[in-house]
Amino acid sequence: MRLEGKVAIITGSASGIGRGMALALAKEGAHIVIVDINEEMGQKTLAEINQHNEGMLLIADISKKENVEQIVSDVVNKFGKLDILINNAHASKQALFVETTQELFDLSFGTGFYPTFHFMQAAYPELKKTRGKVINFASGAGLNGQPTQTSYAAAKEAIRAISRVASNEWGPEGINVNIIAPIALTAGVEQWSKSSPELYEAMINNIPLRRMGDPEGDIGRVAVFLSSSDSDYITGQTIMVDGGSTKLR
Structure with missing residues (x-):
């Protein structure tokens, strides 16, 4: 129970x-506040969380700064404190560089970068x-410049930039700020793998460990480490x- 309480x-x-x-x-003892726009899936996940520890579900549009501020206030009012902040939500659409519009930038920055910042x-x-x-x-999309990912890559690299600034400014106060760049087998990726098996196999063959990451067993365990005193x-x-796909220098 590395995160008890x-x-x-x-x-x-x-x-x-x-x-x-x-x-x-949650399995390590943390109280989890689920923040999402999908109430049906949120309720299902909350039920799973509550089997391990008391959780909380907040349905909100985090592209609005006032909602972000209210969420933090609601969490502190309920639990009395906040120990861990994980900014995972992000939406974007793919387009070739020359076809990327202001609207696509607004979507990516509005759902990913600005909520993280706020x-x-x-x-x-x-x-x-x-x-x-x-x-x-x-994301490796930003680190490696993946084609059709202009707006997404830009937002992800902007998130890395502000994370480094905050780590320098907040370090003396004992706040750790780190970044995860994952590859994981989500429901969307699994659906794509069935509709485009050859492309999926080619992607797997480009991962040194030859598999997709598991959201809980791989990404989740690293998140536990970065949330605990071990880090x-x-x-x-x-x-x-990401199974060794990108090697930072």
Whole structure:
């Protein structure tokens, strides 16, 4: 129970990687606040969380700054503190570079970068009290410049940039800020693998460990580590949880 009594906000945690992290942290004793727009999936995940520890579901549009501030306030009012902030939610659409529009940038930055930034600002006073942990999300799409991912890659690299700044500014106050860049077998990826098996096999063959990551067993366990005292001397780092696909220098 490495996270017993800790309180964690995880955005986009009704399903996918967010759900995997929520379950992994809950099994280590953390109270999980699921923040999502999908109430049906959120309720299902909350029921799973409650089998391990008391959780909370907040249905909200986090692209609006006022909703972000209200979420942090509601969490502190219920649990009395905030120890862990995991900014996982992000939506985007693919397009060739020359076909990328302002609307696509607005979608990617509005659902990924700005909510991450606003949550970090809103949570800072509480994380300062608890010497807390922040986990943000990057992607190999940004690190490697994946085609058709202009708006997504830009937002993810912007998230890495502000994470490094915050790690320097907040380090003296005992707040750790790190980044996970994952590859995981979510429901969407699994559906794609069935409709495009040859493309899926080609992708697997480009992963040195020759498999997709498991949202709970692989990504979730790294999130547990970065949320626990075991990672107290790690901050400002991008952790590639991608089977060896990208090797940082």
